[in-house]
Amino acid sequence: MKLWTMRLEAGDGHAPTKNGLAWGLLVATFIDIAVDGFIIGAGFAAGGETGMILSLGLSVELLFLGLALTSESTKGWRIVAISGALAVTVLVCAVLGNILLSGASNAVIAAALAFSAAALLYLVTEELLIEAHTVEEQPIATLVLFSGFLVFWSIQLSGS
Known part of the structure:
Protein backbone atom coordinates (compact mmCIF):
# COMPACT_ATOMS: atom_id res chain seq x y z
CA MET A 1 0.00 0.00 0.00
CA LYS A 2 2.82 2.38 0.88
CA LEU A 3 4.58 1.75 -2.43
CA TRP A 4 1.34 2.40 -4.30
CA THR A 5 0.75 5.70 -2.51
CA MET A 6 4.38 6.72 -3.05
CA ARG A 7 3.95 6.11 -6.80
CA LEU A 8 0.76 8.16 -6.79
CA GLU A 9 2.53 11.02 -5.03
CA ALA A 10 5.51 10.86 -7.38
CA GLY A 11 3.22 10.87 -10.41
CA ASP A 12 1.19 13.69 -8.88
CA GLY A 13 -1.74 11.26 -8.45
CA HIS A 14 -2.67 13.08 -5.26
CA ALA A 15 -3.33 16.31 -7.14
CA PRO A 16 -6.90 17.11 -8.14
CA THR A 17 -7.88 16.15 -11.68
CA LYS A 18 -9.82 18.27 -14.13
CA ASN A 19 -13.07 17.54 -12.30
CA GLY A 20 -11.53 18.64 -8.98
CA LEU A 21 -11.16 15.20 -7.36
CA ALA A 22 -7.94 13.68 -6.07
CA TRP A 23 -8.74 10.06 -6.92
CA GLY A 24 -5.66 8.58 -5.26
CA LEU A 25 -6.51 10.29 -2.00
CA LEU A 26 -10.15 9.24 -2.27
CA VAL A 27 -9.32 5.57 -2.89
CA ALA A 28 -6.89 5.49 0.04
CA THR A 29 -9.49 7.22 2.22
CA PHE A 30 -12.22 4.75 1.32
CA ILE A 31 -9.90 1.81 2.11
CA ASP A 32 -9.08 3.39 5.48
CA ILE A 33 -12.76 4.03 6.19
CA ALA A 34 -13.68 0.45 5.27
CA VAL A 35 -11.09 -0.92 7.71
CA ASP A 36 -12.30 1.48 10.41
CA GLY A 37 -15.87 0.31 9.86
CA PHE A 38 -14.80 -3.32 10.16
CA ILE A 39 -13.01 -2.46 13.42
CA ILE A 40 -16.21 -0.91 14.77
CA GLY A 41 -18.15 -4.03 13.78
CA ALA A 42 -15.58 -6.23 15.51
CA GLY A 43 -15.95 -4.09 18.62
CA PHE A 44 -19.72 -4.56 18.66
CA ALA A 45 -19.24 -8.30 18.13
CA ALA A 46 -16.98 -8.31 21.20
CA GLY A 47 -19.52 -6.40 23.27
CA GLY A 48 -21.59 -3.25 23.21
CA GLU A 49 -19.22 -1.27 25.41
CA THR A 50 -16.21 -2.05 23.23
CA GLY A 51 -18.13 -1.12 20.10
CA MET A 52 -19.27 2.18 21.59
CA ILE A 53 -15.74 3.12 22.68
CA LEU A 54 -14.38 2.32 19.23
CA SER A 55 -17.22 4.21 17.57
CA LEU A 56 -16.59 7.32 19.64
CA GLY A 57 -12.83 7.18 19.15
CA LEU A 58 -12.98 6.60 15.42
CA SER A 59 -15.71 9.20 14.90
CA VAL A 60 -13.24 11.89 15.97
CA GLU A 61 -10.78 10.59 13.39
CA LEU A 62 -13.49 10.48 10.74
CA LEU A 63 -14.51 14.06 11.49
CA PHE A 64 -11.00 15.34 10.81
CA LEU A 65 -10.63 13.02 7.83
CA GLY A 66 -13.79 14.47 6.30
CA LEU A 67 -12.53 17.99 6.89
CA ALA A 68 -9.21 17.11 5.26
CA LEU A 69 -10.97 15.92 2.11
CA THR A 70 -12.62 19.26 1.46
CA SER A 71 -10.80 21.58 -0.87
CA GLU A 72 -11.42 24.74 -2.79
CA SER A 73 -11.88 22.81 -6.03
CA THR A 74 -14.47 20.42 -4.55
CA LYS A 75 -17.65 22.25 -3.72
CA GLY A 76 -21.37 21.81 -3.27
CA TRP A 77 -22.97 18.50 -4.07
CA ARG A 78 -19.62 16.72 -4.52
CA ILE A 79 -18.70 17.30 -0.87
CA VAL A 80 -22.13 16.05 0.21
CA ALA A 81 -21.85 13.01 -2.09
CA ILE A 82 -18.34 12.12 -0.90
CA SER A 83 -19.30 12.56 2.76
CA GLY A 84 -22.42 10.45 2.26
CA ALA A 85 -20.43 7.72 0.50
CA LEU A 86 -17.91 7.71 3.35
CA ALA A 87 -20.71 7.39 5.91
CA VAL A 88 -22.33 4.54 3.99
CA THR A 89 -18.95 2.79 3.70
CA VAL A 90 -18.41 2.96 7.47
CA LEU A 91 -21.93 1.70 8.14
CA VAL A 92 -21.78 -1.17 5.65
CA CYS A 93 -18.35 -2.32 6.83
CA ALA A 94 -19.37 -2.06 10.50
CA VAL A 95 -22.45 -4.18 9.87
CA LEU A 96 -20.37 -6.62 7.81
CA GLY A 97 -17.75 -6.87 10.56
CA ASN A 98 -20.43 -7.45 13.18
CA ILE A 99 -22.17 -10.11 11.09
CA LEU A 100 -18.93 -11.94 10.26
CA LEU A 101 -17.62 -11.89 13.82
CA SER A 102 -20.81 -12.19 15.89
CA GLY A 103 -20.69 -15.98 15.92
CA ALA A 104 -16.92 -16.19 16.14
Whole structure:
Protein backbone atom coordinates (compact mmCIF):
# COMPACT_ATOMS: atom_id res chain seq x y z
CA MET A 1 0.00 0.00 0.00
CA LYS A 2 2.82 2.38 0.88
CA LEU A 3 4.58 1.75 -2.43
CA TRP A 4 1.34 2.40 -4.30
CA THR A 5 0.75 5.70 -2.51
CA MET A 6 4.38 6.72 -3.05
CA ARG A 7 3.95 6.11 -6.80
CA LEU A 8 0.76 8.16 -6.79
CA GLU A 9 2.53 11.02 -5.03
CA ALA A 10 5.51 10.86 -7.38
CA GLY A 11 3.22 10.87 -10.41
CA ASP A 12 1.19 13.69 -8.88
CA GLY A 13 -1.74 11.26 -8.45
CA HIS A 14 -2.67 13.08 -5.26
CA ALA A 15 -3.33 16.31 -7.14
CA PRO A 16 -6.90 17.11 -8.14
CA THR A 17 -7.88 16.15 -11.68
CA LYS A 18 -9.82 18.27 -14.13
CA ASN A 19 -13.07 17.54 -12.30
CA GLY A 20 -11.53 18.64 -8.98
CA LEU A 21 -11.16 15.20 -7.36
CA ALA A 22 -7.94 13.68 -6.07
CA TRP A 23 -8.74 10.06 -6.92
CA GLY A 24 -5.66 8.58 -5.26
CA LEU A 25 -6.51 10.29 -2.00
CA LEU A 26 -10.15 9.24 -2.27
CA VAL A 27 -9.32 5.57 -2.89
CA ALA A 28 -6.89 5.49 0.04
CA THR A 29 -9.49 7.22 2.22
CA PHE A 30 -12.22 4.75 1.32
CA ILE A 31 -9.90 1.81 2.11
CA ASP A 32 -9.08 3.39 5.48
CA ILE A 33 -12.76 4.03 6.19
CA ALA A 34 -13.68 0.45 5.27
CA VAL A 35 -11.09 -0.92 7.71
CA ASP A 36 -12.30 1.48 10.41
CA GLY A 37 -15.87 0.31 9.86
CA PHE A 38 -14.80 -3.32 10.16
CA ILE A 39 -13.01 -2.46 13.42
CA ILE A 40 -16.21 -0.91 14.77
CA GLY A 41 -18.15 -4.03 13.78
CA ALA A 42 -15.58 -6.23 15.51
CA GLY A 43 -15.95 -4.09 18.62
CA PHE A 44 -19.72 -4.56 18.66
CA ALA A 45 -19.24 -8.30 18.13
CA ALA A 46 -16.98 -8.31 21.20
CA GLY A 47 -19.52 -6.40 23.27
CA GLY A 48 -21.59 -3.25 23.21
CA GLU A 49 -19.22 -1.27 25.41
CA THR A 50 -16.21 -2.05 23.23
CA GLY A 51 -18.13 -1.12 20.10
CA MET A 52 -19.27 2.18 21.59
CA ILE A 53 -15.74 3.12 22.68
CA LEU A 54 -14.38 2.32 19.23
CA SER A 55 -17.22 4.21 17.57
CA LEU A 56 -16.59 7.32 19.64
CA GLY A 57 -12.83 7.18 19.15
CA LEU A 58 -12.98 6.60 15.42
CA SER A 59 -15.71 9.20 14.90
CA VAL A 60 -13.24 11.89 15.97
CA GLU A 61 -10.78 10.59 13.39
CA LEU A 62 -13.49 10.48 10.74
CA LEU A 63 -14.51 14.06 11.49
CA PHE A 64 -11.00 15.34 10.81
CA LEU A 65 -10.63 13.02 7.83
CA GLY A 66 -13.79 14.47 6.30
CA LEU A 67 -12.53 17.99 6.89
CA ALA A 68 -9.21 17.11 5.26
CA LEU A 69 -10.97 15.92 2.11
CA THR A 70 -12.62 19.26 1.46
CA SER A 71 -10.80 21.58 -0.87
CA GLU A 72 -11.42 24.74 -2.79
CA SER A 73 -11.88 22.81 -6.03
CA THR A 74 -14.47 20.42 -4.55
CA LYS A 75 -17.65 22.25 -3.72
CA GLY A 76 -21.37 21.81 -3.27
CA TRP A 77 -22.97 18.50 -4.07
CA ARG A 78 -19.62 16.72 -4.52
CA ILE A 79 -18.70 17.30 -0.87
CA VAL A 80 -22.13 16.05 0.21
CA ALA A 81 -21.85 13.01 -2.09
CA ILE A 82 -18.34 12.12 -0.90
CA SER A 83 -19.30 12.56 2.76
CA GLY A 84 -22.42 10.45 2.26
CA ALA A 85 -20.43 7.72 0.50
CA LEU A 86 -17.91 7.71 3.35
CA ALA A 87 -20.71 7.39 5.91
CA VAL A 88 -22.33 4.54 3.99
CA THR A 89 -18.95 2.79 3.70
CA VAL A 90 -18.41 2.96 7.47
CA LEU A 91 -21.93 1.70 8.14
CA VAL A 92 -21.78 -1.17 5.65
CA CYS A 93 -18.35 -2.32 6.83
CA ALA A 94 -19.37 -2.06 10.50
CA VAL A 95 -22.45 -4.18 9.87
CA LEU A 96 -20.37 -6.62 7.81
CA GLY A 97 -17.75 -6.87 10.56
CA ASN A 98 -20.43 -7.45 13.18
CA ILE A 99 -22.17 -10.11 11.09
CA LEU A 100 -18.93 -11.94 10.26
CA LEU A 101 -17.62 -11.89 13.82
CA SER A 102 -20.81 -12.19 15.89
CA GLY A 103 -20.69 -15.98 15.92
CA ALA A 104 -16.92 -16.19 16.14
CA SER A 105 -15.00 -17.41 19.15
CA ASN A 106 -13.45 -14.99 21.61
CA ALA A 107 -10.00 -15.82 20.22
CA VAL A 108 -11.00 -14.80 16.69
CA ILE A 109 -12.57 -11.54 17.90
CA ALA A 110 -9.51 -10.82 20.05
CA ALA A 111 -7.25 -11.47 17.06
CA ALA A 112 -9.29 -9.10 14.87
CA LEU A 113 -9.19 -6.38 17.53
CA ALA A 114 -5.47 -6.95 18.15
CA PHE A 115 -4.75 -6.67 14.42
CA SER A 116 -6.73 -3.45 14.22
CA ALA A 117 -5.00 -2.02 17.29
CA ALA A 118 -1.62 -2.86 15.78
CA ALA A 119 -2.63 -1.25 12.48
CA LEU A 120 -3.75 1.93 14.23
CA LEU A 121 -0.59 2.05 16.35
CA TYR A 122 1.54 1.51 13.26
CA LEU A 123 -0.24 4.36 11.50
CA VAL A 124 0.35 6.71 14.41
CA THR A 125 3.97 5.76 15.06
CA GLU A 126 5.30 5.17 11.55
CA GLU A 127 3.29 7.59 9.46
CA LEU A 128 1.84 10.48 11.44
CA LEU A 129 4.47 11.02 14.13
CA ILE A 130 7.45 10.59 11.84
CA GLU A 131 6.00 12.97 9.26
CA ALA A 132 5.28 15.48 12.00
CA HIS A 133 8.95 15.72 12.98
CA THR A 134 11.74 17.01 10.83
CA VAL A 135 14.35 15.17 12.89
CA GLU A 136 15.17 11.69 11.67
CA GLU A 137 13.42 9.15 13.89
CA GLN A 138 15.06 5.91 14.89
CA PRO A 139 13.27 2.53 14.75
CA ILE A 140 14.01 2.17 18.46
CA ALA A 141 11.35 4.81 19.16
CA THR A 142 8.71 2.60 17.58
CA LEU A 143 9.97 -0.41 19.54
CA VAL A 144 9.80 1.51 22.82
CA LEU A 145 6.27 2.73 22.08
CA PHE A 146 4.99 -0.76 21.24
CA SER A 147 6.78 -2.24 24.26
CA GLY A 148 5.24 0.33 26.58
CA PHE A 149 1.82 -0.32 25.12
CA LEU A 150 2.21 -4.08 25.64
CA VAL A 151 3.46 -3.62 29.22
CA PHE A 152 0.51 -1.45 30.22
CA TRP A 153 -1.91 -3.73 28.40
CA SER A 154 -0.48 -6.74 30.27
CA ILE A 155 -0.82 -4.90 33.58
CA GLN A 156 -4.45 -4.13 32.79
CA LEU A 157 -5.14 -7.75 31.82
CA SER A 158 -3.51 -9.12 34.96
CA GLY A 159 -5.54 -6.75 37.14
CA SER A 160 -8.88 -7.89 35.68
